Amino acid sequence: MLLPGKPIKPGTCADTSHGPDTALQERELLRDLARQAERELTAVQVASMDELTLLPNRHGFQALAQMGLDACLRMGKPATLLFFDLDNFKHINYLYGRAEGDDALKTFADVLRIAFRESDVIGRMGSDEFAALLTGANAVEIPAIRARLEEMLDERNATVHRGYDIRFSVGQIEFHPALHQSAEGLVAAIGEQLSGHPFGHS
Ligand SMILES: Nc1nc2c(ncn2[C@@H]2O[C@H](COP(=O)(O)OP(=O)(O)OP(=O)(O)O)[C@@H](O)[C@H]2O)c(=O)[nH]1
The missing domain is CATH 3.30.70.270 (Reverse transcriptase/Diguanylate cyclase domain)
Structure with a gap:
């Protein structure tokens, strides 16, 4: 997980060697992807679960x-x-x-x-x-x-x-x-x- 303020090692996805702008964009992209994956997972869970009993529907x-x-x-x-x-x-x-x-x-x-x-x-x-x-x-x-x-x-x-x-x-x-x-x-x-x-x- 990317934590704010945590140093990023060169060679990771958010490598700063291409400049701070690129690194920021990459970090933003990763964050968007993580949010999207989370939303999709929640949607799948909601669609598969009975809200009242919390059993699978x-x-x-x-x-x-x-x-x-x-x-x-x-x-x-x-x-x-x-x-x-x-x-x-x-x-x-x-x-x-x-x-x-x-x-x-x-x-x-x-x-x-x-x-x-x-x-x-x-x-x-x-x-x-x-x-x-x-x-x-x-x-x-x-x-x-x-x-x-x-x-x-x-x-x-x-x-x-x-x-x-x-x-x-x-x-x-x-x-x-x-x-x-x-x-x-x-x-x-x-x-x-x-x-x-x-x-x-x-
Ligand atoms: N409280 C509650 N009632 C529900 C829910 N979902 C469906 N029902 C009601 O459950 C009832 C089911 O009726 P039936 O299948 O005829 O049930 P039954 O009286 O046990 O009849 P048989 O199944 O034939 O023995 C209906 O009146 C629905 O309105 C729910 O989530 N909560």
Whole structure:
């Protein structure tokens, strides 16, 4: 990083051997480039993140999940996608207000963040829908996952005395490269699977 007042060694990009004007211009150019890179990085982050839960949004999830799937393919490991939908979410909004609905979404996001491994990818896919890509895992025991998440939710439900419980439905699909091709394909496949059957796979 270029710090004001810090001497610049000859031979670096901002070499003063071409005169102080050139050095100043080069320094200004580097600063502009750094600012532009920062702006672009922030734009990418904002476009990939859900502002409410601070989880990756659908776009961000698919990009990260694709990286996870590519790594699993390289290592010959399986991967399984879990898809969550909060139960009766619109009633929480309706009965307790939208701010309470927001809080329920943030709570569920926190529970997912804590429940899964760092190598798993989680995201908010749309209003009350969330997804988790479990890397290195094939068909998972949905009842065990449900029990773990419900226990965590019960703890939170008890602490805040909401007057309602956050409950969810969950479905799963294992990644098969020949069938799904990509993370987007996998997300589409679970959407099709679940649209034919109401949630509640446990
Ligand atoms: N508070 C809040 N509500 C949201 C947000 N995004 C979407 N919604 C609301 O979420 C609700 C989702 O409705 P549904 O998908 O029918 O949810 P549901 O009642 O759980 O019904 P099923 O999913 O069919 O079980 C809609 O009323 C949206 O207005 C948000 O960021 N915050």
